[in-house]
Amino acid sequence: MVKYIFKRICYLLPVLAVVAIVDFVIIHLTPGDPAAVMLGSDATDADLAKLREQLGLNLPIYVQFGRWLWGVLHGNLGWSIFMDMPVSTAIWQHLGPTVSLTILAEVIAIAVAIPLGVAAAANRGTWLDQLFMTLALLGISIPSFWIGLNFILLFAVKLGWFPAAGYQPLSSGLVNHLKYLIMPAVSLGIMQGALIARMTRSSLLEVLNENYIRTAEAKGLKYWVIIFKHALRNAFIPILTVIGLTFAVLIGGAVVTETVFNIPGIGKLVVTAVLRRDYAVIQGAILMTATAYVLINLVIDLLYALIDPRVRLSK
Amino acid sequence: MKKQPLLEVRDLKTRFSTETGLVTAVDGVCFQIYSGETVGLVGESGCGKSVTSLSILRLFGKHSGTRLEGKILFEERDLLTVPLDEIQTIRGNKISMIFQDPMTSLNPVYTVGDQIAESIVLHQKLDRKQALAKAVTMLELVGIPSPESRIHDYPHQLSGGMRQRVMIAMGLACQPKLLIADEPTTALDVTIQAQILELMQKLQCELNMGIILITHDLGVVAEVCDRVLVMYLGQIVEECPVEVLFDNPLHPYTCGLIRSIPSMATNRREELHVIAGMVPSLYHVPAGCHFAPRCPYADAQCGNPPELVTIDAEHKVRCWHPGARASGERRLA
Numbered sequence: 001m002v003k004y005i006f007k008r009i010c011y012l013l014p015v016l017a018v019v020a021i022v023d024f025v026i027i028h029l030t031p032g033d034p035a036a037v038m039l040g041s042d043a044t045d046a047d048l049a050k051l052r053e054q055l056g057l058n059l060p061i062y063v064q065f066g067r068w069l070w071g072v073l074h075g076n077l078g079w080s081i082f083m084d085m086p087v088s089t090a091i092w093q094h095l096g097p098t099v100s101l102t103i104l105a106e107v108i109a110i111a112v113a114i115p116l117g118v119a120a121a122a123n124r125g126t127w128l129d130q131l132f133m134t135l136a137l138l139g140i141s142i143p144s145f146w147i148g149l150n151f152i153l154l155f156a157v158k159l160g161w162f163p164a165a166g167y168q169p170l171s172s173g174l175v176n177h178l179k180y181l182i183m184p185a186v187s188l189g190i191m192q193g194a195l196i197a198r199m200t201r202s203s204l205l206e207v208l209n210e211n212y213i214r215t216a217e218a219k220g221l222k223y224w225v226i227i228f229k230h231a232l233r234n235a236f237i238p239i240l241t242v243i244g245l246t247f248a249v250l251i252g253g254a255v256v257t258e259t260v261f262n263i264p265g266i267g268k269l270v271v272t273a274v275l276r277r278d279y280a281v282i283q284g285a286i287l288m289t290a291t292a293y294v295l296i297n298l299v300i301d302l303l304y305a306l307i308d309p310r311v312r313l314s315k
Numbered sequence: 316m317k318k319q320p321l322l323e324v325r326d327l328k329t330r331f332s333t334e335t336g337l338v339t340a341v342d343g344v345c346f347q348i349y350s351g352e353t354v355g356l357v358g359e360s361g362c363g364k365s366v367t368s369l370s371i372l373r374l375f376g377k378h379s380g381t382r383l384e385g386k387i388l389f390e391e392r393d394l395l396t397v398p399l400d401e402i403q404t405i406r407g408n409k410i411s412m413i414f415q416d417p418m419t420s421l422n423p424v425y426t427v428g429d430q431i432a433e434s435i436v437l438h439q440k441l442d443r444k445q446a447l448a449k450a451v452t453m454l455e456l457v458g459i460p461s462p463e464s465r466i467h468d469y470p471h472q473l474s475g476g477m478r479q480r481v482m483i484a485m486g487l488a489c490q491p492k493l494l495i496a497d498e499p500t501t502a503l504d505v506t507i508q509a510q511i512l513e514l515m516q517k518l519q520c521e522l523n524m525g526i527i528l529i530t531h532d533l534g535v536v537a538e539v540c541d542r543v544l545v546m547y548l549g550q551i552v553e554e555c556p557v558e559v560l561f562d563n564p565l566h567p568y569t570c571g572l573i574r575s576i577p578s579m580a581t582n583r584r585e586e587l588h589v590i591a592g593m594v595p596s597l598y599h600v601p602a603g604c605h606f607a608p609r610c611p612y613a614d615a616q617c618g619n620p621p622e623l624v625t626i627d628a629e630h631k632v633r634c635w636h637p638g639a640r641a642s643g644e645r646r647l648a
Binding site: 208210211212216218219220221222230233234307308309 | 419423
């Protein structure tokens with residue numbers, strides 16, 4: 001197991017190297033002079049020259065890369081001109097809301113989707129199965145911002161249960177924190193949950209046809225023991241894959257949902273940065289998202305090994 | 316006094332509802348099994364032998380749309396009508412089953428020790444530690460070397476023969492009165508096959524179990540069975556002691572099966588005997604004798620369904636012209 005973990009971590013290094021190079025190159029792929037693009041058309045030559053020097057654009061490219069990488073490795077992602085603060089600080093400030101939203105959305109999705117998927121598979125072909133799968137199809141088809149807007153209309157405007165938009169950090173109290181997050185989390189969770197529920201059902205159905213399920217049945221085990229002990233664990237690898245993917249997508253910022261609910265998360269940060277051509281922030285956010293993606297995949301890989309002993313041995 | 320059978324199957328009919336209609340996979344099967352005897356259930360693929368054995372424990376999954384009719388009497392109860400939770404106390408406990416494919420019949424994510432201990436915990440109400448200790452004993456019994464460490468192995472760490480031994484250990488863990496072995500040696504190579512069969516016989520003597528051995532291998536039948544049931548298209552066509560099967564088979568299908576066995580005595584250039592035609596699909600079962608379309612002795616009478624008739628005390632056959640080959644009559648081209 002230790003060997004497996006070590007191997008997985010080694011696999012990360014080349015991936016992260018590629019991420020770093022691509023991320024660095026982005027700024028140089030913009031046509032023309034990056035400094036001119038950043039400062040706009042009415043910048044003076046002096047301003048441009050100053051920015052070029054500040055960004056090190058007059059140095060050879062490998063020196064630029066070296067300096068940038070050195071900075072990144074020391075937690076220095078550059079300086080946001082528009083926000084007038086280090087990029088790392090800007091990301092750090094926006095990461096909290098996104099992580100909170102992601103975790104809550106994913107917890108809601110998993111808590112609803114797995115029992116639903118299991119119940120659908122265990123009652124295959126019945127009205128229950130059809131009902132749950134129709135709900136899942138609706139969940140996938142309806143855009144989360146539409147659900148979000150309707151939630152605001154119903155629960156905030158008409159019923160007044162929750163605030164219509166905004167964000168309060170965890171430090172303001174758990175209840176208060178959740179009050180602001182619950183609607184966006186549910187509207188995001190519905191889509192993720194629908195994906196997870198469908199995967200749970202189909203993966204479980206496949207496993208239920210396996211010979212070892214019949215063996216378990218022939219032992220005299222109860223149906224639910226067979227489902228939860230013998231079938232679900234075998235069915236869990238594809239489910240875990242979907243959970244990992246949905247998690248990773250959400251960490252990159254749920255742009256639309258964050259906008260609808262006015263949550264100051266990574267999604268909003270990126271949108272604002274793109275509109276202002278704040279390259280340093282875009283670069284930093286991409287690097288953060290890609291790294292999070294890679295790390296989540298690592299965690300998923302390690303969980304695979306925990307679930308299935310055969311994974312630990314595979315080369 | 317007449318000996319009481321361990322298990323009695325009376326007029327068992329197993330039907331599956333499929334998209335194209337109802338299919339009768341087992342059509343009125345009757346037989347008895349006594350303690351300590353081994354009964355072979357033989358026939359080609361698709362003749363209903365596995366379905367018969369699955370019917371005994373009703374192992375068809377929750378939503379398969381299977382319909383079971385008839386009676387399966389075990390310890391004065393009808394297994395086809397007892398509630399599900401009652402049959403769950405019999406499965407793996409008093410009646411165990413070994414399946415044909417050891418490579419896929421064990422759960423890949425649990426250790427073999429866990430899987431053997433599971434039914435011991437369930438039926439014998441031992442705690443996990445005691446059950447694991449018993450699992451070690453069982454693995455020792457089926458001849459797995461260093462069982463103390465093997466119980467911590469996962470199925471993929473074992474060879475096919477080892478896995479089948481684990482399956483047997485699992486099946487025998489609760490000392491069943493009846494063991495149903497569905498082609499237990501088909502997936503194994505010949506040397507392992509002999510070991511496994513020997514092992515089953517040895518354990519049978521110790522526990523006085525009844526065994527139903529499902530196979531299409533008449534060599535295996537000759538080796539271990541006391542009595543044989545020959546099945547064709549969901550029906551038993553011949554039932555007799557094993558010596559009689561090879562010395563005096565009466566049903567043309569049985570004769571065909573026996574003649575199809577390659578032997579060292581036959582000339583190598585000589586072609587092997589084949590039974591003409593194909594097994595009909597279950598959707599198109601012939602109206603009269605099911606075997607008639609492939610039978611060289613079939614005549615007009617065979618358009619009517621024959622009964623399973625008793626020839627002598629232990630020999631029954633379902634044929635209008637039993638022993639047709641022996642008397643050499645009506646051989647058609």
